[in-house]
Amino acid sequence: MSLCVVVAGMLLWGGAERAQSGSAPMTAEQDHDNMMKQLGIEALRPGPSGDENAPNHANYDESKANPYPKMPDPLTLDDGQKVTTAAEWWHERRPQLVKEFSEYVYGKVPEHVPAVHWTVTAVDHERIGFRAVVAKDLIGEVDNGSDPAITVRIHMTLVTPVDAKGPVPVLMMFGPAGFPSPHEPSAEEFARINAAWKKMMTAQDATLGQVFTDHPAWEPFHATPFRFPQLNADGGMPNTWQLIADGWGFALIDPASVQADNGAGLTQGIIGLVNHGQPRKPDDWGALRAWAWGAGRGLDYLETDPAVDAKHVGIEGVSRYGKAALVTMAFDQRFAMVLVGSSGKGGATLLRRNFGEAVESLTGGEYYWMAGNFMKYGASKAKFGSMNPGDIPVDSNELIALCAPRLTLISYGSPAKGDAKWLDHEGSFMATMDANRVFTLLGAKGLTMDGKPYTGPMPPINEGILGGQLAWRQHDGGHTDAPNMKYFIAWADKWIGHAAQQ
Ligand code: GCU
Numbered sequence: 001m002s003l004c005v006v007v008a009g010m011l012l013w014g015g016a017e018r019a020q021s022g023s024a025p026m027t028a029e030q031d032h033d034n035m036m037k038q039l040g041i042e043a044l045r046p047g048p049s050g051d052e053n054a055p056n057h058a059n060y061d062e063s064k065a066n067p068y069p070k071m072p073d074p075l076t077l078d079d080g081q082k083v084t085t086a087a088e089w090w091h092e093r094r095p096q097l098v099k100e101f102s103e104y105v106y107g108k109v110p111e112h113v114p115a116v117h118w119t120v121t122a123v124d125h126e127r128i129g130f131r132a133v134v135a136k137d138l139i140g141e142v143d144n145g146s147d148p149a150i151t152v153r154i155h156m157t158l159v160t161p162v163d164a165k166g167p168v169p170v171l172m173m174f175g176p177a178g179f180p181s182p183h184e185p186s187a188e189e190f191a192r193i194n195a196a197w198k199k200m201m202t203a204q205d206a207t208l209g210q211v212f213t214d215h216p217a218w219e220p221f222h223a224t225p226f227r228f229p230q231l232n233a234d235g236g237m238p239n240t241w242q243l244i245a246d247g248w249g250f251a252l253i254d255p256a257s258v259q260a261d262n263g264a265g266l267t268q269g270i271i272g273l274v275n276h277g278q279p280r281k282p283d284d285w286g287a288l289r290a291w292a293w294g295a296g297r298g299l300d301y302l303e304t305d306p307a308v309d310a311k312h313v314g315i316e317g318v319s320r321y322g323k324a325a326l327v328t329m330a331f332d333q334r335f336a337m338v339l340v341g342s343s344g345k346g347g348a349t350l351l352r353r354n355f356g357e358a359v360e361s362l363t364g365g366e367y368y369w370m371a372g373n374f375m376k377y378g379a380s381k382a383k384f385g386s387m388n389p390g391d392i393p394v395d396s397n398e399l400i401a402l403c404a405p406r407l408t409l410i411s412y413g414s415p416a417k418g419d420a421k422w423l424d425h426e427g428s429f430m431a432t433m434d435a436n437r438v439f440t441l442l443g444a445k446g447l448t449m450d451g452k453p454y455t456g457p458m459p460p461i462n463e464g465i466l467g468g469q470l471a472w473r474q475h476d477g478g479h480t481d482a483p484n485m486k487y488f489i490a491w492a493d494k495w496i497g498h499a500a501q502q
Contacts, residue, residue, distance in 0.1 A: 026279065028263030028368065034279050035372040040383030044375065047361035050422050058356045060421055065355040068390030071431075074401040074438050086442050097402060098331065100394045105351075106327055107285035107371030109293055110274045114143040116154065118301040125162075126181040128244040129237065132162040134307070135179050140297050142273060150273040155257040156298045159240070160249035160307040161501075169312035169498055170249040171339070172298055173239070174291065174321035177252040180240060184223050194219045232485070233417075233477030239485045246489050247501030249308060251298060255321060258294030259287045263368040270294070282372040288346065289371075291321070292328035299334055312336045312496050314407070318481050320369065322411075323347035330402035336496070337407035339488045341481030344423035346370065348410050350396050350431050351377075352389050356422035359389040396428070400435035400470075405444030407495055409471040411484045414461050418478035425474060429458040432472050444469040466491050 048058035140154035317325035322343030363378030413419030448467030464473035
């Protein structure tokens, strides 16, 4: 049973109890339940099954995919007035959309988020492919003076080529951080380590001396044998190798070090720290916005590092991190480019579409990615009645539009190779096409193929629309963006005027 306490007009379910007794944090179910109560929701429609053979499987019938065919218009103000100039976009429409996405979809970044203090914890001189690189491991310690029980340490690793002639463009990628290719001791150093180790062991247990004498060739520590890198799905070199070979740097930023990828973690991480360990309020940020915030703090560091061309930092992610990459780019205009990999609902595809993953998936088990308020659109019984995806005031065409006129590549793979239909490639393409109008209004070159503006339909797999600042490509691999990396690099190089360094 959850306990409800009213503190200064704010409902606190369970959290106050926990703060007093120090008992276990809420489970995701309890937290989800708490948010339903805060919103006055009694029942949510269940999300569809991803299993096509299940009776409640998601819709994959294109004729039923558009129950709310009218997308909200990025170029119409809420009062119905049309946006016809760049100035109207920048001063009126964009701020309106930022506010609405914050309030209803991804949640607001609190006004006072504690400062982050970056420290380079170690510097390693490594090789990526054939190029020497400097790898810096970094921790961004969030000031937790307001709540010392909650620690947030953002983990990022920055890797840049040693022989660069100047600051390099950097692609920040959501995923585990850490040294990609640790530099190992030399043969002579290994010999010393082995001798010292044997000496130490013999001091512990004198009989081991005989064992070492009997096996004189045995050395416990030795160099890791060369292993060919794990190739990308298209047989290409790993993304990191391609970036370094082209003269880029990359930064690996660990989303989990900012905010856990689960509902139970909402009273921890950066969201929990700002809320003093209490559950979220309906318009508080969800994990996607928190990860995006973390990427922004990573960029704060990159702006101070002389190896980095901070005007040309991109953000990349796949799947849930593809959503996070798009959210990062949409809100933080310092990011110059984005590679959005297989992002689906909550990412590039239209929330209004009924194809594969549904809004009801994002209000059910995946609720913590979003603002609490987003749950309303999955409600079948609530104090406000019921709502459906057609009630969401904004949609992904407008999220992509928020990236304009900066370099935006929407990427997918092939359903036949495992980039599931669940992701709704078509709906993502529809949103991209519509966002194109904002890119062109702002004077950017929109979707362009063979030198001509692209007008549809969704092109076949492997036919990229890569001629403009808004771009699209579906590769023939699976649930990854790796086969699109070489296209991304060539496309971005052209627009930022970076020459590949072989
Ligand atoms: C699930 C989820 C998607 C998400 C994906 C992932 O499929 O429904 O929204 O993108 O997991 O991140 O792996």
